[in-house]
Amino acid sequence: RIILPCCLSHLSLSFSPATADTAQEGRDLFGYVGIEAVLDQMRRKTMKAGFEFNIMVVGQSGLGKSTLVNTLFKSKVSRKSCTPSYEEKISRTVHLKSVSHIIEEKGVKMRLTVIDTPGFGDQINNENCWDPIVKYINEQYEKYLTEELHITRKRRIPDTRVHCCVYFLPATGHRLRPIDVEFMKRLGKIVSIVPVIAKADTLTMDERLDFKQRIRQDLQASGIRVYPQKEYDEDVEDRIRNDKIRENIPFAVVGTDKEHQVNGNKVLGRKTKWGIIEVENVAHCEFANLRDLLVRSHLQDLKDVTHYIHYETYRVRRLNESNASVSGLSALPLENGITEKYEAQSQL
Structure with a gap:
């Protein structure tokens, strides 16, 4: 005592x-x-500073990419919506176009950047049409790395890195096309890919289920890594939650920015002669599941995977290249400008 x-x-x-x-x-x-x-301190600082989220949409013309992005964020954020006299023109090559907006909801500000890829997959010869997209993603990593390596760094480095790539698959009802396989194999190593079946209302429910099953088989057979990857699950709770998401990938979605009256309530939907397809009704399509993944449950995780996995892989590779050039050795052999994380780390 x-x-x-x-x-x-x-x-x-x-x-x-x-x-x-x-x-x-x-x-x-x-x-x-x-x-x-x-937690309150972190919340106040985040709300005051806001945050960035950069999403890339890839797919051939006519799949409703712009409409779906507008539907996701309840705003006119696509390149078409921001250009009053915009006319769709199929370019000879892939030209990436980005549009940024400040979206505010309940005091939380988010700088949303949408990177569109008009011209992807629209040509007769689509050989290497993914190269401009790979180059763009790596350029954003390089820009961030350059800012980090400055002697006098900015207090807040602008983040232009692509946090998520939503890949639109046409609702053919068959299997993945060769261009889809090649693209996702290459980009799955440098960015988080979320595949979706566009305009899923053109398929019956049975056709949709069969198509999703074939796509999952093709993804596994080709070794394509789509988000969320099993190796990034941090604990049992994450694994259980992400397993449910992986069972539904690719999401069968329908996008529209038009409202209709259903039982006295306004709903987003597409009107057909058979009735109204409600976009946010999980019995009609999986748009709500996609929105929950991208915004409500995994937005911060997408940013963390980008920073700690994809960007870290790029950073290690670039520093290895610098060390190799200083010591007079040849640069590391790379395929499509990227290597697996463990390969880069093994060179340290």
């Missing part, structure tokens, strides 16, 4: 672990520390 001196001499504490009452006395003595207030 220790008798505290001075003004606390009337209190005594026993450090013996004999009873739970003693521990309770200790908690009462020292009281509330307030560690949980750190």
